Amino acid sequence: MIDLFDVWKVALLLLVVILVGLYLAMTAGRLDRLHVRYDAAITSLELQFALRAEAVAETVAEGAIDPVSAGLLSRALAARRTEGPIQVGAESELSALLREVVEANDGVVGPPDVQQALRSACNRVAFAHAFLEEAVDTALEMRHRPLVKRLGLAGHTAYPRHIRCDVAAPVFAD
Amino acid sequence: MRIGIVCPYDWDAPGGVQVHVRDQVREFTRLGHEVQVLAPSDGEEGKPAWFTSGGPARSVSYNGSVARLAFGIGPTRRVREWIRAHDFDVLHVHEPLAPSLSLLAVWSATGPIVGTFHSSMERSRVLSAGNAIAQTVLEKLRGRIAVSEAARRTFAEHVGGTFVVIPNGVDIEAFAGTDALPGHPRPNSLLFLGRMLEPRKGLAVLLAALPEIAAAVPDVTILLAGPGDQDAVIADVAPEHRERIEFLGFVDAERKAATLRSATLYVAPNTGGESFGIILTEAMAAGAPIVASDLPAFESVLDGDAGAMFRNEDPHDLARVVIQLLRDPGEREALVRRGHERVQAFDWQRVAQDILDVYDSVITGETGVREDLRGQLVGRFARFLEV
Structure with missing residues (x-):
């Protein structure tokens, strides 16, 4: 004989289970979305570093800057591998060197189209990096929640990592 | 793309x-x-x-x-x-x-x-x-x-x-090189542009400063451009100053540049709620000397010296800055010049x-x-x- 009280208890239990399940599914969905964004951001930063190296190579090839600047830039380009993960050291050095070279050449490093290409390339690196750090922050905040950790909601996905890198763009003349 | x-x-x-x-x-x-x-x-x-x-x-x-x-x-x-x-x-x-x-x-x-x-x-x-x-x-x-x-x-x-x-x-070319409205600019005229009755646009601050400005510069006039009930605006002005006010009515995009060139000074007395201040970039592009309240957004658009600033919501400070500029054509020209340089960033x-x-x-x-x-x-x- 089933008591009416028991029916209510079972219904309540069922409701709680459904709500918890929904919450977990939503959280897992969010984690997935955040990881997708992180992956895209990393890919994008890698791409922008590669494109910046190309723009620097073009600037050097144009020959409008002094030979020492050209030499230093070529050396910095040679120091970065074209394959594999982002090399924070080499990219940071290139960023710093670019700022010095542009300043030393009074903000002009080539004809308008080459200069604009380099300016855009440097901007894009800075933007991609800012957006990546943002994506990492949000994803890590989620990953560090006790419930997410305890229940392993993120599966075996690696923790997103900050890329601590100097990406500040040079100041070009107009 | x-x-x-x-x-x-x-x-x-x-x-x-x-x-x-x-x-x-x-x-x-x-x-x-x-x-x-x-x-x-x-x-x-x-x-x-x-x-x-x-x-x-x-x-x-x-x-x-x-x-x-x-x-x-x-x-x-x-x-x-x-x-x-x-x-x-x-x-x-x-x-x-x-x-x-x-x-x-x-x-x-x-x-x-x-x-x-x-x-x-x-x-x-x-x-x-x-x-x-x-x-x-x-x-x-x-x-x-x-x-x-x-x-x-x-x-x-x-x-x-x-x-x-x-x-x-801002489309600098579209704002530069237009003529003023017919019959303008007249000497010692101030321009206000925007919804007249919206408190945060700050028309009340400008009108409160009017008696003080008029005492120092007797022939000062104010041009009001923008939507709003004219009678409601005039009701707040002391009778002896009413003839100083001229209504230009609603200003569409085409007449905006001409309007900005039609006064001695463009005054932006906004009291808040501005996150950017596109109108200031338009005024700079049109070559109008600017007097603006010292809102953070305005300060960053004007970059310190591309316009004169007064303490927000302070009619006395506004009057002080306006009187000073009306008496100093050289400084007005300098403001226009610095505005022209500054607006290139936009x-x-x-x-x-x-x-x-x-x-x-x-x-x-x-x-x-x-x-x-x-x-x-x-x-x-x-x-x-x-x-």
Whole structure:
């Protein structure tokens, strides 16, 4: 004989289970979305570093800057591998060197189209990096929640990592 | 590049965001990109081919003010159709947290999405960050743009996260080189431009300063350009000063440049709620010397010295600055010159290039913008209703 009280208890239990399940599914969905964004951001930063190296190579090839600047830039380009993960050291050095070279050449490093290409390339690196750090922050905040950790909601996905890198763009003349 | 732009506010009504989107379309098209715009509107009749209506805007009373927004099953469906029909490389939504089309678009799409945050001050028009839906929207944006340092600060505090600052652009050529309105400029005239009865536009501050200015400069006049009840404005002015006021009526985009050139000084006495101050860039482009309140947004547009500033909401300080400038033509010329230099930073050509760089920095190459159906009951439901 089933008591009416028991029916209510079972219904309540069922409701709680459904709500918890929904919450977990939503959280897992969010984690997935955040990881997708992180992956895209990393890919994008890698791409922008590669494109910046190309723009620097073009600037050097144009020959409008002094030979020492050209030499230093070529050396910095040679120091970065074209394959594999982002090399924070080499990219940071290139960023710093670019700022010095542009300043030393009074903000002009080539004809308008080459200069604009380099300016855009440097901007894009800075933007991609800012957006990546943002994506990492949000994803890590989620990953560090006790419930997410305890229940392993993120599966075996690696923790997103900050890329601590100097990406500040040079100041070009107009 | 194929670019989809979403504007959350009624396309048929005037507004800063709408103007910004129109300019954006013009610049990107000029650079050879394919642009499509989705915005709330009563229809597509007489509209350009790049425009798609997301459905009519509805009036919603929201935190005490009335906003015109598009939402509901119809607009949701149109947003999804629009995203499916145009194979965008990047989706750019304006004011992503406004409860309208922008939010629906972010909700319905996946891929490279960029959001521009405009008016941080008008909280009444955006969802709060604590809202679960706002959270989802923010998480889907791959890049965030703030239109000013002031907007960036407020939004960083309000919703958190990293923003790149790209100012609103101004079409310098269109504003430079126009003539003043017929019969203008007259000596010692001050111009006010904007909705006259909206308190935050600060007309009351200027009118309060008038007696003091008139005592020092007897032939001073004030030109009022903008919508608002003239009788209500005049009622607040002491009878002996009423003849100093001239109403120019509503000023459309074409007459704006001419109007800005029609006075000795352009006065922007706004008391708050400005996140950018596009009007100041227009005044600089038109070559008008500016007197503005010292709002953070205005300070950053004027960069310290491209306009004269007075203490916000202080009629005495406003009178002091205005009197000084009316007596000093050399300083007025210097302001115009510095304004001309400063406004180059807001040149649309440069701004457009910066925005395109943001697009490039979120595009990863393999996939463009797709409809997002994952884990979204609302999305599936909307899709189901279409079939």
